[in-house]
Amino acid sequence: MSTDAETPDPEAVDQPFWLSPASFWMPTHYPLSAWFTHAPFASWLVDSIRPRRIVELGTHLGFSCFAFAEAASRLGLPTTVDAVDSWEGDDHAGFYDESVFESVRTVVEQDFPRTVVLNRGWFSDVRPRVADQSVDILHIDGRHGYEDATEDYEQWRSSVADGGVILFHDIAERERGFGVWRLWEEIAEPGRSFFFEHGHGLGLLAVGDIRYKPISRLCGADEETAAKIRGDFSRLGDRVHRQAWLESLPAELDRVNALAHERSLQIDQTAAALEAERQYVQTIKASTSWRITAPLRAVGKLRPHRA
Numbered sequence: 001m002s003t004d005a006e007t008p009d010p011e012a013v014d015q016p017f018w019l020s021p022a023s024f025w026m027p028t029h030y031p032l033s034a035w036f037t038h039a040p041f042a043s044w045l046v047d048s049i050r051p052r053r054i055v056e057l058g059t060h061l062g063f064s065c066f067a068f069a070e071a072a073s074r075l076g077l078p079t080t081v082d083a084v085d086s087w088e089g090d091d092h093a094g095f096y097d098e099s100v101f102e103s104v105r106t107v108v109e110q111d112f113p114r115t116v117v118l119n120r121g122w123f124s125d126v127r128p129r130v131a132d133q134s135v136d137i138l139h140i141d142g143r144h145g146y147e148d149a150t151e152d153y154e155q156w157r158s159s160v161a162d163g164g165v166i167l168f169h170d171i172a173e174r175e176r177g178f179g180v181w182r183l184w185e186e187i188a189e190p191g192r193s194f195f196f197e198h199g200h201g202l203g204l205l206a207v208g209d210i211r212y213k214p215i216s217r218l219c220g221a222d223e224e225t226a227a228k229i230r231g232d233f234s235r236l237g238d239r240v241h242r243q244a245w246l247e248s249l250p251a252e253l254d255r256v257n258a259l260a261h262e263r264s265l266q267i268d269q270t271a272a273a274l275e276a277e278r279q280y281v282q283t284i285k286a287s288t289s290w291r292i293t294a295p296l297r298a299v300g301k302l303r304p305h306r307a
């Protein structure tokens with residue numbers, strides 16, 4: 001007779017729990033981003049939690065927002081992704097013009113009209129419109145100073161439902177005034193958190209009771225398993241980064257061609273100016289006065305050089 005102890009746990013012997021089919025999905029959209037290498041983890045997380053609502057603080061050109069939205073729509077989930085941004089930029093992301101918001105809006109209208117809601121405004125102004133305990137995944141990726149990230153965390157953590165998670169981007173950045181690492185060191189508890197070092201660092205913090213088995217296994221992973229998880233997601237992330245580079249090539253080629261065209265026009269203009277100079281010199285040399293003064297120039301050349 002078979003006992004429970006003899007029955008193999010299929011999750012223990014088969015595929016590692018962090019490698020679901022979603023971990024291998026490749027995004028459709030690749031706007032420039034420091035988040036490229038986290039897309040596989042985003043898909044895995046959405047598959048693991050099946051969130052009703054995701055809120056993102058800091059969307060910029062939209063890469064991470066689209067990665068969450070695409071995973072939700074591939075899974076057929078009725079998830080809402082609330083993207084919050086002033087769409088003005090900041091001192092780390094740089095300040096930018098209206099074309100950034102327009103590019104995000106175009107993708108959302110075409111591909112995610114029922115999933116993504118664009119909330120244009122300051123994080124603190126949008127916060128009262130989001131009910132407490134209504135968010136399953138909160139992604140904090142706004143300004144990256146210690147005080148800024150702490151303020152975003154303190155204002156928004158009560159919006160996350162019991163069993164949800166908070167993601168912090170850039171926890172591995174320690175230069176240029178980045179201070180999310182410091183906040184992370186203060187709040188990351190063993191058994192309730194997990195972090196990646198690649199892609200500028202991404203931390204996951206569990207809120208309240210951990211309700212989803214993949215999240216409890218992730219947060220409870222021993223050092224050896226954690227290293228495997230980090231290695232696998234880093235390699236999967238590299239694949240996305242390479243694809244992003246390939247996707248950028250046609251635009252880069254256009255840029256290089258335009259530059260080459262501009263340079264070639266400049267070379268033509270310089271050549272035309274040189275030719276005009278040469279003809280002018282020829283005209284002078286052919287003139288009567290130049291020929292009459294030739295002996296004087298010859299005498300000048302023969303005169304001994306004085307120190």
Ligand SMILES: C[S@@+](CC[C@H](N)C(=O)[O-])C[C@H]1O[C@@H](n2cnc3c(N)ncnc32)[C@H](O)[C@@H]1O
Pocket residue numbers: 032033034035057058059060061062063064065084085086087088089090093121122123124141142143
């Ligand atoms: C690092 S970018 C976001 C990157 C994005 N998650 C991605 O996948 O590439 C940070 C964005 O946060 C926005 N931001 C920073 N602080 C903000 C605040 N207090 N309120 C609204 N937007 C803010 C900036 O406008 C900028 O677009």
